[in-house]
Amino acid sequence: MSAAVPPRGDDEAVRTKTGDAQPGELTTRRLATVRSHPALTRLAELAARLTGAPWAQVSLGADSQAVAAAAGSDVSVTGAEVPLAAALCAAAATSAGPLVVADAAADERVASLPPVRSGPVRSCLGVPLRGQDGTVLGALCVFGPEPRTWRASDVALLDDLAVAAVTELELSALAVQYEASRLRWQLSIEAAGIGSYDWDLLTGELEWDDRLLEMFGYDRAGFGGRIEAFYERVHPEDLPRVTRALEAAIAACGEFEAEYRVELPGVGTRWIFARGRALGDESGRAVRLLGAAYDTTARKDTDTRLARVLETMSVGYASYDRQWLITYVNAEAERLIGMSREDVLGRNVWELFPAAVGSPIEEHYREAVATGQPVSFDAHYPDPLNAWYEIRATPTPEGLSVYFLDVTARRVAQEEAEDARRAAEDARGEAEAAREGAERTAQRMQLLSGVNEALAATVGLEEAVGRLARLVVPGLAQWCIVSAVDDRAGEDSGRGMRDLGWWHEDPALREVLERYASLRLPALAEDAPARRALRSGQPVLVREAAVQAIGSALHSAEARALLAExxxxxxxxxxxxxxxxxxxxxxxxxxxxxRHATDAVVGTGLDVAARAGLALDNARLYTQQQRLAEGLQRSMLTSPPEPDHLQIVVRYRPAARAAQVGGDWYDAFLQPDGGTVLVIGDVMGHDVDAAAAMGQIRSLLRGIGYSSGGTPAAVLSSLDATMQGLGVETTATALVARVEQTAAEEREGLTRLRWSNAGHPPPVLVSPEGTVTVLDGRHPGLLLGVAPEFPRADSELAVERGSTVLLYTDGLIERRGQSLDEGLERLVGVLADLAGADLDGLCDGILERMLPASLDDDVALVAVRLHPQDRPRPPEAGPATH
Incomplete structure (x- = not known):
């Protein structure tokens, strides 16, 4: 750049001056706040005067040039925005050093710019404004109306003024930032409703801000500015405690913290929480107490209402914070654990109950906190409690809420029944072994032992028959068929018989045997050996030529051919x-x-038949009892409606224990405005009382949902209040969903799903493309029967037509040794596999893949498929009912 300035006399060569100043950081954002400043105007005027130029400018910005200050004949351009490509100062700002232009019209760098091409500028000198990190912030420029040779001293002068301009910009930006920060802090304090105080311990002067005066019911004129004004408002019962806390903080030159009541004239009692710190002098003596306070009345009122509800519950309740400290227990919890709340509050649960450490209790509690999902389980706590508890743990923002019932009596009864069954089996085994005698072979003993063990563990008729068929082959025969008498056909002729199990030791003949078993009974003549054995109740032995003896009594040619094979x-x-x-x-x-039927085989076969008869009788009785229990449960459940283009399928599977009814239920009905309501729920407990409570709650919810036409959250809130008012003393989970649609949504092919959750597992959505989504919605609400006055919220989602929504009870995903998250993940995988099935097939496939052979808990399902509305209602959805 020095070569562009011709020498004049003894002037030194033009030089570039950099690095003489260290301005603070000046970002583009902060630069925008100081684009117009009086100090910059004075610098522009100084630059014009000292260089003898008629015009000067300070321009800022990167994307465009904003004139922050101007001096000379035209200062009206201050604040104007000039595009980068049209600004003379932009050339200076982007140059490596000073921009020195003696003859603008002849200098290709600026000749095409508007101020030169059609304006008065004929010479120009500019230097860039650079921040500490080298960022270009703008430029300082002077201009002349005639060509001019600029001196090196002019360049040095502009360099020095540029440093001053950057420093002024930095100071202005810092001032703006400080004021913004101070305003944000003040607004935050006011929004939080926090008041502050300053107590001079040497003079006794007490200063309160306006917010604190308002909290204590004073105006500025009526506040005396002394500590007595504070003591006058504190509730008399809390005053000694608060005074001691203040004195302790002052004596130790430490912190003060207290929550106390204040009595406000004409208003009543309010709760205040205050914190502060005593400040000391060089000797360590407290000289001032500074702090803040805020009103906690609303939280205290809420806590009081909740405590009243919890104290009346017939279920034990305890809450833990995130450090596992016990923060609350109700009266029932005190009774169940045999300790008063004074003995447990503030204690660590693992230290207070050491036997729970490493047990399923700790495992499930930590699982609930880690996953954010409720868990339910039974657990035993040893001495000194020595009791079984049914526990439901629900995570909260503060920690964990736990509800528990003493179910020791139920567990003891189950164990006693199991002991009696084992004792009876042992007694039968000993008596049978005594009758068998020394002639029984080791193989026979092994066979009988296997029959005993296998049949004792069976509960279903088909399972018992299937096990028996495999047990006797090949010990007693090469192949066998086990048949059961159908109770509905009676015992008069033996015709009411079904082949339920068969097995062949040769795998190649098993399909042949299966086909033969499917054909033989309808083809048996009355004089067939099998029918004679049924009618007489005595064994029938065909020692030789069995193909001819049996085949002659078969009316089916195919059956005879299979028998021959x-x-x-x-x-x-x-x-x-x-x-x-x-x-x-x-x-x-x-x-x-x-391997014909010897006397030993016949004798062993008779023993096996005797045991099998008892097992079949037990299986028959169990099946009858299970049907009775299931019938009782189903009698309280109704068939779903069939609204237009909505297909609803329900399933109920009872627990495997005979005559065991539980609290799972489902429901589906239409509201008067045409909305379809879906319900799934689970009452705590697994007995007839739980089923009765389920019936009450289901009927109440159905009536409230229909008559009110309310949203799911409103229905659950009304149900909770009604349960309390009618004295329905139980707790339950429930999820209520409503399928609804506006005319606009119908045109768009959408349907709105609105739901509210009372501690129940979340619904699952399967899109038309087969994508599976768990609809967590808002945080699961409280269980029914805990706190009716607490608000409930609705979640909602616009769902494509062709989608499927599944509601279910926890028995579907909860297993011993498997977390709820694992069960839910497994359900998502099963739904993804079955996404293309029809709705009945989907529900049956879920039960088949998710449930074990023996259920410990009831399972209920409600599935709804939203068929497209731009085509006729599909036949599988059934006739529409409204």
């Missing part, structure tokens, strides 16, 4: 007795002459 040589038909009646028939077939 199976080629039995001998067969033994053994009736299965129990309670003075024939319950079934065990048919033992042998094709090998060396």
């Amino acid at each position: 199976l080629a039995p040589r001998s067969v033994l038909f053994l009736p299965l007795h129990a309670g003075g009646r024939v319950l079934g028939l065990l048919s033992l077939f042998s094709s090998d002459p060396e």
Whole structure:
């Protein structure tokens, strides 16, 4: 750049001056707040005067040039925005050093710019304004109307003024930032409703801000400015405690903290929480107490109402904070654990109950906190409590809420029944072993032992029959068929018989045997050996030529052909007795002459038949009891409606224990405005009382939902209040969903799903493309029967037509040794696999894949499919009912 300035006399060469100043950081954002400043105007005037130029400018910005200050004949341009490409100062701002232009019209760098091409500028000198980090902030420029040779001293002067301009910009920006920060802090304090105080301990002067005066019911004129004004407002019962806390903080030159009541004239009692710190002099003596306070009355009122509700609950309740300290126990909890709340509050739960450490209790509690999902389980706590508890743990923002019932009596009864069953089985086994005698072989003993163990563990008729068929092959025969008498057909002719189990030792003949078993009973003549054994109740033995003896009594040619392929040589038909009646028939077939029915085989077969008869009788009784229990449960559940283009499918599967009814339920009904309501729920407990409570709650919810036409949250709130008012003393989870649609949504092919959750597992959505989503919605609300006055909220989602929504009870995803998250993840995978199935197939597939052979808990499902409305209602949705 020095070569562009011709020498004049002894002037030194033009130089670039950099690094002489260290301005603070000046960002583009802060730069925008100081684009117009009087000090910059004075610098522009000084630059014009000292260089003898008629015009000067300070311009700022990167994307465009804003004139922050101007001096000379035209200062009206101050504040104007000039595009980067049209600004002379932009050339100076982006140059590596000073921009020195002696003849603007002849200098290709600026000749095309508007101030030169059609304006008065004929010469120009400019230097960039650079921040501490080298960022270009703008430029300081002087201009002339005639060509001019600029001196090196002019360049040095502008360099010095540029440093001063950057420093002024930095100071202005810092001042603006400080004022903004101070205003934000003041607004935050006011929004939080916090008041502050300053007590001079040497003079006794007490200063309160306006917010604190308002909290204590004073105006500025009526406040005396002494500590007595504070003591006058504090409730007399709290004053000694507060005074001691103040004195302790002053004596130790430490912190003060207290929550206390104040009595306000004409207003009543309010709660205040205050904190402060005593400040000391060089000797350590407290000289001032500074602090803040805020009104906690609303929180105290809420806590009081909640405590009243919790104290009346018939369920034990305890709450823990995130450090596992016990923050609350109700009266029932005190009774169940045998300790008063004074003994437990503030204590660590793991230190107070050390036997829970490492147990399922700790495992489930920590799982609930980690996953944010409620858990339910049974657990035993040893001495000194020595009791079984049914526990439901629900995570909260503060920590964990725990509800628990003493179920020791129920567990003891179950264990006693199991002990009695085992004792009876042991006694039978000993008596049978004594009768068998020394002639029984080791193989026979092993077979009988296997039959005993296998059949004792069966509860279903098909399961018992299927196990028996596999047990006797190959010990007693090469293949067998086990049949059961159908109770509905009676015992008069033996025609009411079903083949329920079969097995062949040769895998290649198992399909042949299966086909034969499906054909033989309808084709049996009245004089067939199998029917004679059923009618007489006595064994029937065909020692030789069994194909001819049995085949001659078969009316089906295909059955005779299959029998010939199976080629039995001998067969033994053994009736299965129990309670003075024939319950079934065990048919033992042998094709090998060396394995015919010897006396030993017949004797062992009779023993097996006796045991099998008892097992079948137990299975029959269990099936009857299970049908009775399921019928009782289903009698309290109704068929779902069939609204237009909505298909609703429900399923209920009872627990595996006989005559065990529980508290799971579902419901679906239409509200008067046409909205479809879906309900799923679970009453705490697994007995007849739980089923009765379920019936009450279901009926109440159905009536409230229909008559009020309210949203799910409103229905749950009304139900909770009604339960309390009618004295329904139980707790339950429930999820209520409503399917609704506006005319605009119908045109768009959408339907709105609105739901509210009372501590229940979340619903699951399957999109038309098969994507599976768990609808967590808002945080699960409180269980029903805990605190009716607490508000409930609705969640909502616009759902595509063709989607499927699934509601379910926790028995579907909760298993021993499996967390709820794992169960829910498994359900999502199953739904993804079954997404293309029809709705009935989807529900049946879920139950088949998710449930074990023996259920510990009831399971209920409600599934709704939103069929597209731009085509006729599909046949599988049934006839529409409104």
